[in-house]
Amino acid sequence: MKTFGRTTIYAPYTEKDILSKPEAKQNEIILEILKNSIGIHEQNRTETLYLKDYLRGIQDIYIDKQKHTRPEINNKTVENWAWAIVDFKKCYQLGKPIQYVQINDGGEKEIALLNKYVRFENKKAKDMSLYEDVLTCGRAFMFKGYQKTTEDDQAPFELLVCNAEDTEVIYSSKLGNEQIGAYIQTSMEHIVSTIDTNTGEKINTPQIYHEYTFYLRNRQVVFSDISGELQVVEKSSKPIVMNEHSITEYYTNKYRISLIEIGKDLFNDINYLESLDKDDMESFVNAIMVFTNVEVTENEISQIKQLGAVCINSTENKKASIELLAQRLNATDTQTYYTRLLTSLHQILGVPMATDNGSVTSGDTGKAKLTGQGYTTAGIRAEGDETMFGMCDMEMLRGVIKCCKLSPTSDIKTINVSDIEPKFNRDMSDNLLTKTQALLNLYSADIPRNFANAIVGLFGDANAITTAQERLFGKQVSQLGGGNTDLSINENNEVETQDIADNQANKITEATERDEQGV
Numbered sequence: 001m002k003t004f005g006r007t008t009i010y011a012p013y014t015e016k017d018i019l020s021k022p023e024a025k026q027n028e029i030i031l032e033i034l035k036n037s038i039g040i041h042e043q044n045r046t047e048t049l050y051l052k053d054y055l056r057g058i059q060d061i062y063i064d065k066q067k068h069t070r071p072e073i074n075n076k077t078v079e080n081w082a083w084a085i086v087d088f089k090k091c092y093q094l095g096k097p098i099q100y101v102q103i104n105d106g107g108e109k110e111i112a113l114l115n116k117y118v119r120f121e122n123k124k125a126k127d128m129s130l131y132e133d134v135l136t137c138g139r140a141f142m143f144k145g146y147q148k149t150t151e152d153d154q155a156p157f158e159l160l161v162c163n164a165e166d167t168e169v170i171y172s173s174k175l176g177n178e179q180i181g182a183y184i185q186t187s188m189e190h191i192v193s194t195i196d197t198n199t200g201e202k203i204n205t206p207q208i209y210h211e212y213t214f215y216l217r218n219r220q221v222v223f224s225d226i227s228g229e230l231q232v233v234e235k236s237s238k239p240i241v242m243n244e245h246s247i248t249e250y251y252t253n254k255y256r257i258s259l260i261e262i263g264k265d266l267f268n269d270i271n272y273l274e275s276l277d278k279d280d281m282e283s284f285v286n287a288i289m290v291f292t293n294v295e296v297t298e299n300e301i302s303q304i305k306q307l308g309a310v311c312i313n314s315t316e317n318k319k320a321s322i323e324l325l326a327q328r329l330n331a332t333d334t335q336t337y338y339t340r341l342l343t344s345l346h347q348i349l350g351v352p353m354a355t356d357n358g359s360v361t362s363g364d365t366g367k368a369k370l371t372g373q374g375y376t377t378a379g380i381r382a383e384g385d386e387t388m389f390g391m392c393d394m395e396m397l398r399g400v401i402k403c404c405k406l407s408p409t410s411d412i413k414t415i416n417v418s419d420i421e422p423k424f425n426r427d428m429s430d431n432l433l434t435k436t437q438a439l440l441n442l443y444s445a446d447i448p449r450n451f452a453n454a455i456v457g458l459f460g461d462a463n464a465i466t467t468a469q470e471r472l473f474g475k476q477v478s479q480l481g482g483g484n485t486d487l488s489i490n491e492n493n494e495v496e497t498q499d500i501a502d503n504q505a506n507k508i509t510e511a512t513e514r515d516e517q518g519v
Contacts, residue, residue: 001060003047005257006138009037010173015180015217027221027232030214033170034183034223035230041168041185048137048165051260055082055136060264061271067279075278081342082260082267085351086135089259093382094131096425097124098393101461107415108467114404114412114420117155126161130250131389133164138256141167141182142248144399146241149409156407157400162247169249182247183214190226215246241406244399250392252385259349266345273338346374350381382426390422397422423461432458444479 011033018029054060057078067074100118102111126142133140141162149156162184169182188211191204209226211233222236240246260267346353352374397417404412435456442452449469453462470476 001047001050003051003261005253005255005261006044006047007040008256009040009168009170010177011036011170011180012173013180014172014174015178018180018216019218023219023237026216030181030216030221031223031230031232033180034212034214037168037170038230044168045165045185051137051258052165054260054264054267055086057083059271060268061275064268065272065275073279073282075275075282076271077275077278078271079274081270081345082263085263085345085349086132086259088351089135089349090128090132092378092426093385093389093424094124094128098127099423099425099461100397100420101423101463102415103419103421103463107419110412110415111420113410114400114415117157117400117404117410118159120153120155121157121159123159126159129161133161134250134252134389135259137164138251138253138258138261140164140250141169142250142396143246144248144396144403145246146403146406149407154409156410157403159400167247169247179245181214181216182245182249183212184247186211186213188226215240217245218243220246242399242402244402245395246399248392248396248399250389252388263345263349266341266348270338270341270345273334273341277334347377350374350378352378379426382424386424390424393422394420425461443476446476446478446480449476 013029013033018026021029057080059078059080059082061076061078065074065076097119100111100114102108130140130142141164143158143160143162145158145160147153147156147158166185167182168185170180171177172180188209189206190209192207194203194205195201196203209224211226212223212230214221214223217240219237219239221238222233223230224233225231343353345351394417397420401412401415401417404410435458439452439456439458442455443449447455450462450466453459453465459465
């Protein structure tokens with residue numbers, strides 16, 4: 001199956017167009033949207049289930065590989081690089097939990113409480129499940145909703161990962177493409193009773209129908225096709241107290257194309273090559289016997305195979321011989337092709353590739369080794385994924401913050417989403433010596449700590465490190481003479497970077513002059 005990303009569903013309405021209408025009119029508009037979207041949803045659902053099966057190892061080789069010569073030798077081997085690469089990406093990106101940090105100086109205690117709440121909801125594991133769906137299917141969905149707190153769960157919200165094959169988010173086709181709503185499809189079964197006209201007996205037949213739970217910003221409503229026609233379920237409307245969208249879509253590119261789809265042709269080629277190689281070995285072991293000037297019966301051939309030896313009569317005029325018809329593939333050529341496929345796969349998907357034997361040569365150390373094996377590229381690609389995944393996570397966070405502010409037991413009352421930034425805590429210890437030396441040089445040049453900590457890329461949260469440094473050591477002291485390196489802040493709460501640069505340049509000049517004069 002050829003797939004090229006999931007299709008996003010749009011409707012010719014804005015959120016205001018729908019919410020400004022009476023509830024009965026809203027239901028009519030939603031019903032129209034559902035009827036127009038079900039065909040697209042079913043296509044997305046089919047492709048999503050196919051991609052999930054592909055990740056598990058149910059791959060194209062089982063259907064596509066056919067052998068016309070000696071069809072009894074037809075191996076179908078899956079070397080599941082799809083699983084290996086998805087698993088690496090997932091662990092590399094989200095093996096450590098996302099941490100929420102404050103952008104400015106306010107709200108530190110409330111953000112610490114928010115991080116505590118998301119731990120109660122086990123968001124780390126749910127983020128990894130989300131990201132696996134994004135890598136496999138091109139998109140994923142998170143449900144968030146208000147809940148009452150308990151001693152065991154103090155979070156005033158709940159987070160649930162939706163099945164990617166059952167969920168859709170509807171966007172406006174108008175400028176901006178704002179989210180209108182979302183729905184979850186649920187397959188149900190009910191019994192239909194009929195009477196056999198011949199015997200008069202009652203026959204119970206199970207039938208499948210579907211329910212669609214549609215979530216607007218302020219309420220949810222259920223539609224069903226149990227009667228054969230899609231219609232609203234009476235008294236199914238329920239309010240949504242947080243007044244935010246309950247379902248957030250996560251993705252890393254606008255086409256919702258997955259990592260598996262990008263690399264699928266190469267995955268299939270590797271499987272095909274491995275299967276042919278196995279066929280070749282089996283054909284060699286079970287080589288065809290060629291009898292020249294020898295007449296044998298089927299029973300005699302069976303005895304030859306059983307005993308492993310044969311006696312033949314041969315004359316000078318009529319030479320008799322028995323040979324094995326066997327020809328092996330060139331192992332060097334197939335290994336070269338296999339390596340080429342594997343290298344292309346890792347380069348296209350931005351995954352590091354280990355060397356063949358793990359040995360290190362003189363030109364394969366330090367930064368060169370990291371660059372050559374692809375870790376530098378993997379880090380750059382990961383930053384792009386972090387940007388998109390973080391954008392979606394911020395949308396999810398709007399509902400979470402609303403739930404916290406609504407809860408009487410929560411102490412989160414003042415912070416907003418604009419005060420928070422998600423930080424991805426990838427392992428940044430590569431090239432550690434160079435980074436720490438660069439950090440010391442930046443400190444020596446009186447670069448403010450928060451800038452220096454961010455530049456070297458050694459910390460996931462440079463602000464938190466800077467705050468901890470100030471608590472331990474106090475304000476930063478100039479290494480070039482003078483007092484604390486306090487930053488000048490303008491009326492827009494921005495750092496006066498030009499003043500800092502001028503001040504640092506003057507200090508460096510003064511220090512140079514003192515050195516020249518021997519002071």
